[in-house]
Amino acid sequence: MPPKLSVVVCTFNRGKSLKKCLKSLCQQTFSNFEVVIVDGGSQDNTNQVVNRFSQKLKIRLFVDRRPELSQVRDRGWREARGQYVAWIDDDVIASLYWAQEIINTLNDSTHKNIAGVSGPTIINQKLLANRDVFSFYHARGIKKILGEFWNWFFLEGGKFAVGQITKCGAWTPGSNFSQSLKIRKLQDVDYLEACNMTLRRNLIEKVGGFDYGYTGVGEWSELDLAIRVKKLGYRLVFNPKARVNHDISREGVFKRRTHSRQRMENFFRFYFRHIFKFRLDYIFKFSCYLLFLNSYWGYKAISTQNINWLGGWVGTATGFLKVLEKNYENRR
Structure with missing residues (x-):
């Protein structure tokens, strides 16, 4: 019997982070899922980590050395056997009820036309301070003034909003903050978080999967896929209970952000x-x-x-x- 959910994890030279990620998947309350790992040809201890957790999880490992991350992510869903396909990053730690909340959302007949679901991707304060995009949030002086302008003009007042894309093309980063945990019900969104994104497999297939025109680390390719599915006439939603913690690693593909x-x-x-x-x-x-x-x-x-x-x-x-x-x- 095929799994209900396929969890795709693309990884490269992040054995330490991958270990924490897989450990969190072992602790899920929902168990009818497989893990599809697409490895970019890691030279660290990734293989040992995968072998260790293969005793506890239904893991299938594929090696794909193509440099374009959109193609590697696409390989994941094509190898998946589940009705629903979730992508999480290898430096993500899923909460205990993460998988169950995904299933609940997509199985709930009272919420019609839901094609995909995302949730909080909480980044701790120390890691937030290291990322330029968040440096305005707790700044002082001239940088604080710039931050207020950033929020008012580019984010259109939505610095803590979840899942919105503004007129200029900026995305609102609210799901990265603990404020997003205070949302009490499903919320319709413009896009799904790239590191915490689940879609129905049949709809992914209908739109043809990822667009290989997105090159390099594939930024925007995940949002593009979700929105193309949405344009078929479906909804994308944010479930505040489908939480992951994003412990951003500076190894692997992070080094290609330049x-x-x-x-x-x-x-x-x-x-x-x-x-x-x-x-x-x-x-x-x-x-x-x-x-x-x-x-x-x-x-x-x-x-x-x-x-x-x-x-x-x-x-x-x-x-x-x-x-x-x-x-x-x-x-x-």
């Missing part, structure tokens, strides 16, 4: 496919956001003395050109 050209090209691909409207407010906010992002790439290049961050400037140009090329092809 590949900012690909990240910008991915952003352009996503934004003009799903968000952009030919209206003055969208054009103005998007233009301002591009200015902000490119200032950020310059800041990172200077502060880290790593010129690779300036690839974001190149990605802005090439991403825009790809959008123009796509529009030209569609009009032919």
Whole structure:
């Protein structure tokens, strides 16, 4: 009998984090699930970790050395046998009732047309402080003023909102904070969290899976998949009880985050496919956001003395050109 749920974990050289992730899956109250691990060719102790937990979990391991994470994630659902497919990161720790809450949400006939579910992806305060995107939240002085502007203008007042994408293309990070645990019922959202995302397998198949046009670390490819499923006429929801803790690792694919050209090209691909409207407010906010992002790439290049961050400037140009090329092809 096939499992009800397939949990896909893509990993690369994160044996220590993967151990904690798999340990949390061993403790789930719901047990009718398999774990599909797609390993990018790890050179650390990943194989030993997988072998150890294979005695407790229904694990199937696949090695896929392709550099594009969107393709590796896509491999996961294609190998999955469950009715529902969940993706979690290898540095995620699932709460005790995480799997059960996913099943409850997707099985509940009183909530119609639900295609996918996500939940809180809590990041502890110490790790939050290390991430630039959250540095505004507890800042002082001029940085606090910039943070207030960031929230008001780019996030449209939604710095603690969950699952929203604003006119400029920014995503609201509310699910990363403990405030999201105070939500009392299912909430419709624009997208699902990449590290805590579950979709119905038949709908993933219907839209063709991941778009391989998202390159590098595949940022925005997960959101793209969820939104394409949503556009079939279904709902995406946030369940505050389907919680994971995201203990962000700086190993593995994290080191490729300096590949900012690909990240910008991915952003352009996503934004003009799903968000952009030919209206003055969208054009103005998007233009301002591009200015902000490119200032950020310059800041990172200077502060880290790593010129690779300036690839974001190149990605802005090439991403825009790809959008123009796509529009030209569609009009032919």
